[in-house]
Amino acid sequence: xxxxxxxxxxxxxxxxGIQTFRDGDGLWNKFKFEEVATPxxxxxxxxxxxxxxxxxxxxVWEAKPNTGHxxxxxxxxxxxxxxxxxxxxxxxxxxGSKNILHLHGEIKKARSTIDSDLIYEHKHWKxxxxxxxxxxxxxxxxxxxxxxxxxxxxxxxxxxxxxxxFMIIGTSMVVYPAASLVVYVHPDxxxxxIDPKAFMxxxxxxxxxxxxxxxxxxxxxxEQLLKNWQ
Ligand code: APR
Numbered sequence: 001x002x003x004x005x006x007x008x009x010x011x012x013x014x015x016x017g018i019q020t021f022r023d024g025d026g027l028w029n030k031f032k033f034e035e036v037a038t039p040x041x042x043x044x045x046x047x048x049x050x051x052x053x054x055x056x057x058x059x060v061w062e063a064k065p066n067t068g069h070x071x072x073x074x075x076x077x078x079x080x081x082x083x084x085x086x087x088x089x090x091x092x093x094x095x096g097s098k099n100i101l102h103l104h105g106e107i108k109k110a111r112s113t114i115d116s117d118l119i120y121e122h123k124h125w126k127x128x129x130x131x132x133x134x135x136x137x138x139x140x141x142x143x144x145x146x147x148x149x150x151x152x153x154x155x156x157x158x159x160x161x162x163x164x165x166f167m168i169i170g171t172s173m174v175v176y177p178a179a180s181l182v183v184y185v186h187p188d189x190x191x192x193x194i195d196p197k198a199f200m201x202x203x204x205x206x207x208x209x210x211x212x213x214x215x216x217x218x219x220x221x222x223e224q225l226l227k228n229w230q
Contacts (some may be wrong), residue, residue: 001080004225005163006072008085008092009183011170011195014064017090018059021100022172027056030092038146046138048071050114050127055143057107057125061090065095068169068214071222073097078229079165084156088143101159103178107181153177160184165225168193170214173201182207192221 010020021028035041036052075081082099083092086089088107090102091179110132118135119142125152131139144150156178160166166185172195185191187205194210194217201207210217 002164003162004075004079004081004165005160006083006167007053008165008169009171012068013087013091014091014214016063018063018089030041032204033146040229047129054126060080060107061125065091066215068218069095071219074221078226082159101152101156103150103156110139113137113140156181157184170195
C-alpha cells in the first residue's frame with residue numbers, strides 16, 4: 001500500500017472552533033507564551049499554567065472533528081496513512097484516524113513532574129493544584145513546552161522519510177523541529193501544502209501549494225488522490 005504522511009497544525013482544527021496560535025485571533029496574541037507554555041512559567045506560577053490549559057482543554061472537550069479531519073480517515077480506504085500532528089487536541093482520534101503521532105503532547109493527558117513515564121488520561125477537563133501522580137508529585141499538562149525537547153522527533157523523521165506522498169495542513173511552518181520534517185521526505189515525492197497562507201517552502205521540490213481552508217481543501221485533495229489511486 002502506498003504511504004501517505006500528513007503533518008498537521010492548528011489550522012486543521014480552526015473550523016472546529018479551536019483557535020490557532022499566530023493568526024489575528026491567535027492564542028499568542030492574547031497570552032504571553034512565556035507566562036503559560038514554558039517550564040520556567042510552570043516553576044514560577046503553576047496555577048496560571050494550569051488555568052490556561054484548563055481553559056483550552058474545555059474547548060477541546062466541546063469541539064468536534066471537521067470535514068478536514070474526516071477526509072483524512074477516508075484516505076485510509078486505499079492508502080496507509082500516518083498523521084504527525086503538532087496539535088494537542090484529540091480531533092484526529094475522534095474522527096477515526098488510526099495512526100497518529102502527537103509531536104507536541106496531548107491536552108487530554110497529564111503527567112507526573114518527577115517521573116515523565118507516568119502519564120494519565122484526563123477524566124475531567126480540569127487539572128488542579130494538588131492533583132498528584134502515584135508518587136505524590138504535582139501533575140502537569142502532558143504538553144511539550146517551548147524550550148523542552150521533542151521526544152518523538154526521531155520516529156517522526158523515519159515516518160516522513162518513508163512517505164510516497166506528503167501533505168502539510170494548517171501550519172505556519174515556523175516552529176522547529178516540526179517544520180523541518182518536510183526535509184526528510186524524498187525530493188522526488190509529491191508534496192501538498194493546504195493552508196490559506198501556504199507558501200513555497202524554501203528548498204523543497206515537488207511542493208503543490210493549495211491556498212484553501214482545511215475544511216475545503218483536504219476533502220478535495222483526498223477525492224483526487226482516491227480517484228488517481230493505483
Ligand atoms: N484551514 C487551514 N489552515 C488554516 C485555517 C483553516 N481553516 N485557519 C488558519 N489556518 C492556518 C494559518 O494560515 C496558519 O498558517 O493555520 C496556520 C496556523 O499557524 P500557527 O498558529 O502558527 O499554528 P501551528 O503552525 O500549528 O503552530 C505550531 O507552535 O505554538 C506552538 O506548540 C504550538 O504546535 C504549535 C506550534
